Amino acid sequence: MPYEIKFKQVLNPTTKMMVVRAPDVAAVCRPGQFVILRVNETGERFPLTIADFDRDKGDITIVYQEVGKSTKLLGSLEIGDEILDFVGPLGKPSPTDKYYGTVVAIGGGCGSAICYPVARAFKESGNYLITINGARSMDLLLFRKQMYEISDEFYETTDDGSCGVHGFVTAVLGDLIQKGRKIDLVFAVGPVPMMKFVSKTTEPSDIKTLVSLNSIMVDGTGMCGACRVTVGGQMKFACVDGPEFDGHQVDFNELMGRLNAYWEEEAVSMGRWMKETGGTA
């Protein structure tokens, strides 16, 4: 079954958004779940968290940063092209149907796109929603309008100070905590160091913190164990037990090591890709 690309948008120099026709997935997926895709016959399987879905149209939105060959290859496809394999929804959905009180949703970089449907669902469940959208610089901030529209309070941070608060997302979060704001749940998705420091920021005040992990996966159904992660001293598989876990329990250092497992091979693939495409992609 072909998975046609119905829409494509370049969000910033390294990030793209695509709307893919996948009615089976769109019919049942819930915020926080992911898909695994394979672009072509020689391609690898890799996971992307669902950024949005339209049940009526049968569409799934994905947002991804072009960090390696596979995401570059995906990015080279145009509207009307087809993705060979697209399977999901995988993983457990976010616990968004519950009322917690005040929820702080934090998206960092490309993570903002993944944060968006989860944050929206928290809002729809009646929670007071504070969002913190962070990136290295203003041009890398994603989903600003969407996030703003669903939020009761909206903050932005940039590492270089080109927009919003100068600093990391933890600066705003720490400030909210320090001011004594009652926060019932923090949901964070973004680069691993960001999720690690968000968890460290909330730990002293014992604020429940969920992080969405982007482990390396092959099958995504609990079969290969590539995505295993230590949570509270226990071995968990991000694909079936997650992808969201209690940030205070996750061994982030181990996760970072495992994410770098194939960096040499990734560099080889990337080199070949640059050569094939003339280095323009």
Next chain:
Amino acid sequence: MADDKKRRERKPPTKKVPMPEQDPNLRRRNFNEVALGYTAEQAVEEANKCLGCRNPRCVSGCPVEVPIREFINLVREEKFVEAAQKIKETNSLPAICGRVCPQETQCEESCIYGIRNEPIAVGRLERFVADYAREQGESIPKTTKRTGRKVAIIGSGPAGLTCAGDLVKLGHEVQVFEAFHKPGGVLMYGIPEFRLPKDIVEAEVEYLEKMGVQFRYNFVVGKIRTVDQLMEEDGFDAVFIGTGAGAPNFLRIEGMNLVDVFSANEILTRTNLMRGYKFPEYDTPVRVGDKVAVIGGGNVAMDAARTALRLGAAEVSIVYRRSREQMPARAEEIHHAEEEGIQFKLLINPTEVHGDDKNHVIGMSCVRMELGEPDESGRRRPIPIPKSEFVLDVDTVIVAIGNSPNPIVPESIPGLELTKWGTIVVDEETGMSSREGIFAGGDIVTGAATVISAMGAGKKAARGIHKFLTGETVEGESGSEDESKKSESEKRKKSKKSKQDK
């Protein structure tokens, strides 16, 4: 005296016609098939030894009831395509079975000729005729019957494919749902190319497709649709669950999450399904270091070890906590592994995997074991020898200590009775679970076992499903006729035996 002399002059026991194989020194560095297969002459020579027993015992050792005597007779007559068709009456996957079945504990074990000689090489003959027929282009049997009933098969591994093949022959509409992008389950992701080439798996699946079985890939039942939705909303009259034992087990020791520790499943899936051995032509990387330890003593451990060697490891060891005699792997696999230079470190149990500051493996602590009293499996229990700890110099560890049932499908079915191991409880005879119309078979019922026992379960469930849907008992297959002639006790013995195979 004269009698004595006569006895001494009896012909010496014969051996099987040897299987041509790739030289171990060459094959240890390539992924081409190890066993090359008989020529027509070799097949006829082997078949000619068959006694054609009036009451053949071989077939009772076969979980899918292949009419062995009949097909070997056809080989003798050089009717190879007809021989393959004969097998396909009861076995949809002969090219696969001929390669991966443990014949030595099944058909060949019961071979009467084999009492004094090496048994007839049933597996090699099965492989030969299946390959021959495929290369010649086989005709597809016409199924004219249409029952109008629809069956969903979940998982396209050996159990599911067998069940699908049998049901489509009986005139049912069959749809197979597969989570991966390719069919075959463990045949595709698990068993290496050098034992079971993937184009053979695809060809067997293509044959089923031509018979009318429909396949849907990238479809995770339990996530996209539940079994209840398939039955209530999508019009399926029965469901067969053959989702296998795909969840890898790890040891409960320190260091299991280091970067260079892999499940055998991961190494094998990257290599086989994703063709990682052709990296970077294929995008999926698979990497092992120079010194690889594979923990475990089963067939999967042998596959992982031999794969690691072919991926370029300088030294590969099997680390197993019991002795050689207790290894669950097939003798032939152990033999092939040894020929290729895999080292066997026996009666050794890992206690910790050590990593450096970047989480890379730099060694594995182990303890030596000795055998004590038999445990519940009947094997002598390995006991650590005090003060025998040592560190094995390795940079990669592959864990092959077994797989558990994948919980995604069973957990999505309310009211389904499971064992404490998460396997599905089914009726021995029909394969039906505690939920009406939902059948199961293979590793999801037995826990990790063999391809052929899963196929046997798929076959049994196909009969159960047919009876459930039509009220009719499956007849007309030579195998099932034999079955009906067998006494109850024989049947019981057989079902007991197939259990022991796991």
